[in-house]
Amino acid sequence: MPGMQRDMADAHGRTNGNIGNRADSPNGVEPAETLDVVVVGAGFAGVYLLHKLRKAGFNTKIIEAGAGLGGIWWWNAYPGARVDSQYPIYALSLPEVYEDWNWSSHYPDHVELRAYFEHIDRKLQIKKDTVFNNKVVRATFDESEDMWFIECDTGRTFKARHFIACLGFAAKRHFPDWEGLDSFQGEIHHSSFWPHEGVDVKGKRCGVVGTGATGVQITQEWAREIGEEGNLKMFQRTPNLACPMNQVFLTEEEQKKDKETYPELFNQRWQNYNGFLYQYRPEMMFEASEMDRNELFDTLWKMGGFRFLMNNYFDMTRELKANRLAYDYWHDRIHERVKDERKAELLAPKEPPHPFGAKRLSLEQDFYDHFCRPNVDVIDIKTNPIVAFEPNGIRQQDGTIHELDVIALATGFDSITGGFKNIEIRGLGGEKLSDKWKMGTYTYLGMTTARFPNMYFTYGPQGPTAFSNGPSCNELQADWMVSLIESMKKNGQTRIDPKKENEMNWKTMVNELALKGVRGHTDSWYNGANIPGKPREALNYAGGIPAYIKAISLERDEQYPGFDLQ
Template structure:
């Protein structure tokens, strides 16, 4: 039996010894505190380390996994691939992009790991990394004005500043199903899929969950002898990816334009290279609107959501029009009427764009196969697992050999609250945020001086392309550290009033959008007992970047410096 359904990162058997550091000498013997400890070796951690090094600052990355990559170290499930279109999902570091080429607009998980190998070859990140070391605690000493970062291995670091680059999907979530531990077949959460893969040929397979991960796993081939059931509570409004493959020669012609393209990311709301149109849905006739929708559909990617009419996500009638077009497209591909209605129901389950839609390649076509089915768990929920399957509320039993749990994450805040972070006067971060999340600028929180986080709560995060967001934040954090040193200051702490005002702004900006009206992991609604609150900044990348710049220009308005 192979299984991984624990909430703790598994022991790794990678190419690095536990706790191995790629610096000279023992880090416990450092005579001086580090300038920065970075938790996480994904895009954000690597970018931040590189920028700190360029300023002559001393930093280390501490990573729970055995290699670089962050989420792409862990994401190995079938079909896992990025859904941000070339060229925006990449580091804007010349040493990295000048001689790297992608195979397609939407590379898969294996290519992303190869990309991080290339990053290492060009930047030599690992010499300042400690792998297989999950950070469990961080404690602030207000007198010394230093943090102590402690790992599960017992290793600790003393540092002036630290940044959590753990991303928004650092803590897995499992619904409280009876008997989950009793299943005797192969069961894995998607975020810790085994490196060697899982053989599903001829097997009875279940995919539980219909987020991006559920869609990607479901559309992978199981063979004619296998059987796959996708357990769906809420349909995914998946749109066509329309994958584009590229040659090295084609990309070589584009490399000189990449600096401008990377800079251009910051001019668009989501950090992509497009955003909503200025015209409105009913400015066009029905025929013109249909033609426009067809154009977006053919272009693929997130364009049907992000590049649509301005009012598509702001007006309910316009939103319904877009949904009706999407539903028609799904029904034209799924020939079984029962399956088609479950996947794209006549009655819209929520506003189009209210939950994160996914990009699909041939997801809907698979449901035309007799051995692929969709199981409704909204009206007939899963009530328990047995040693050989799943039972629904009405007693329906599904005998299974393999279960892929695409049940998502305690997103945005889960990873941060999972660490025991102790600030001024012994206040614990998880306690401070127990009834609601408080940040300033989506990058810091009052009472926890010299502590930052990237791609986390109340920043553009899940409403943005990852590298666009983290590079803006990383640059700002490095500026803070350098400015503090230049002014001979040792402590920067957000003011309570500043984070109260930031929270008010975060809520205000999202109120007139579908994402502000629909329960989802965007607002913590997927986790029982978690506060329902807006966890992402909906003001867009350009406004966010300008705000950070203005705060710095005004002498770090909203912070107390000493």
């Protein structure tokens, strides 16, 4: 089963005989490298933090499991992988980076994003302080020295006063427990471990399992690549309520003019709920006439992107009657494009599978149009689930076998917290973070957790994270961390630990905020429902970027009253 063996091995972590040998002991291979700060992960947050910490005078290095910069965008090489945050804010706000970089479009693809990170390196020299091809497997807090001891799968070790985990929310891929997964004799890959050289599907029988944003992108791309002789089946449990991307291509002249307003735009994103350049409108849906509602819906639909979801009436994602009007409009637009009645009803059922926007939707370009073709189909696995993988394909509960040559697993991730539990992280008294979070997640400010001193995380649990534009969230959290570390150095402090009562209060608030919108009442990876046995809880801060900035700024300005400092 070419490809899958490597995917499964990497999914469970590489192994190395040096793991467990402290490298600063006589038996170690080499002494631990001592730093001020260790950053794990070389995505947007990691490279921004390294740049800011070096400027502040801290000896810092990034440890990265991959072979290049970009974080998820180094791994995301699957067909159709493309950003869905609109130009120009899915980027670093640093003038020295954007002044001589031009994008090809509003929504660049994975190839362009990897090129962008190479550009970041040319401007900021990130690679010289990045340790590639090293997966952190263990992080232990040494109470006698107030230092973190970091161990990698290669045997390399590091000691640092501060440990920042920039793992992203999709650091641990998920493989459902299907019978016979290893028996498939064709080519199979999980989306997060796609070969950078690509996969040839022309003229082949192909299957895509999963209909999240990734599944939509792969299906859309493969439908173009299979040709007339190939065949494509998308295995769907829950339809994705995808909206049109309406891609816009850019010229250098346009961007040169746009850059004059970049500082203003980057500041504006922090004034809007999701960290985008637009947000929900103050008007209520039923205050408008039917004609005005339809006119707004048409306008947002034509503008594309997430505007139909995020730039709509205030109550669209908060009140079910208003939400249903948005769903019905979406349903009608899809049925206009998919002419096959059976396929159309599966892709866009008359009755909503869940409220519109309650699960993460995708942006599509010509996804729905491909289902008008006889060689592109959608297979219902909600009422007739997959029960096994066979050597020649996939078997459903009713005995139907779909013979396939190539399979893409777009089965998602143990999102938000999975990456943390994949590392053995030990705090005070040797407590394991995975044990602390086993029955529920506890953080303070979505950046720290009690009894794990001097440990911080970006774009993680109980922060704005999946409810925000990534770089917007990462930069504001990173700036807060750098300011804290500077303050500790100035005051001669070596340990900071959030107070237990404050993380309890933060968790309560995060749960209460989640229930104010439709997302808080719907099972999805937003609340851990996609992983068997994972606690169902609010994993994202739903108060919006401005309120989040207010909360973390107050903590900083009042000199960190929510923490024990020593």
